């Protein structure tokens with residue numbers, strides 16, 4: 001049988017995580033790099049049009065039969081299902097938290113008044129402003145090394161940057177982390193830290209080849225988090241955090257919506273008691289907690305949070 005063609009973005013992070021994950025697929029694999037608009041265009045993400053900038057080119061290559069499987073950071077995956085494509089596996093998530101990478105070993109509370117902190121994420125910007133209105137939040141783009149260099153090294157022009165710990169771990173760059181940020185103050189983006197594997201619908205051989213990499217609990221947690229995003233997306237451009245865990249026989253979900261300037265936020269937390277950990281029950285639990293969280297947030301005015 002010929003090798004399974006695994007499509008990935010060409011960034012150092014994408015290559016590192018795809019190569020590590022593909023080692024767990026059955027049989028021989030061949031890594032195929034695909035350039036996406038998100039990699040080429042340096043404009044702010046909000047301007048290029050957010051959803052899909054990192055994923056569309058991969059999906060096109062998959063549907064054109066140039067590759068058999070594509071691997072994404074699940075955080076970058078649009079919530080709407082794509083015709084002809086199935087989510088064949090969600091790999092086990094390690095630590096989903098954000099990490100502060102500051103100059104001179106500084107922790108978050110050590111940052112001086114007015115410190116410049118870089119992030120490209122509206123959620124992280126709102127969280128930073130909420131906790132420390134004095135900070136100067138700077139919009140940054142670029143790959144992980146480019147962003148780290150803004151805060152550390154000879155050309156640094158910022159005091160700190162915030163990045164996903166998962167990405168730094170996969171690149172072997174946890175040495176740059178000066179504080180792992182708590183989920184309490186800095187809840188993470190839906191599906192942060194999870195990797196998604198997509199195949200063509202009906203391509204049984206490829207679906208089978210990647211099945212071993214699937215982790216049912218991670219899939220359910222990431223699904224619950226993404227259902228919050230999908231449920232609030234209509235008419236709501238506010239930054240959203242959603243973080244789910246399975247612990248002690250329960251699936252817990254906490255979701256927070258922020259005003260962009262961090263001046264206001266709404267939080268909903270819900271839990272579902274599991275009998276076991278079967279796929280269908282986990283999936284039911286994910287839909288249940290997400291549905292309740294979305295209803296609570298909408299009732300509390302999440303859709304109007306940005307207007308004032």
Ligand SMILES: NCc1[nH]cc(CCC(=O)O)c1CC(=O)O
Nearest residue numbers: 073075163164166167192193194
């Ligand atoms: N939007 C970029 C992106 N997509 C996924 C990750 C990190 C790795 C992950 O969450 O799996 C990052 C970089 C970052 O947020 O620091």
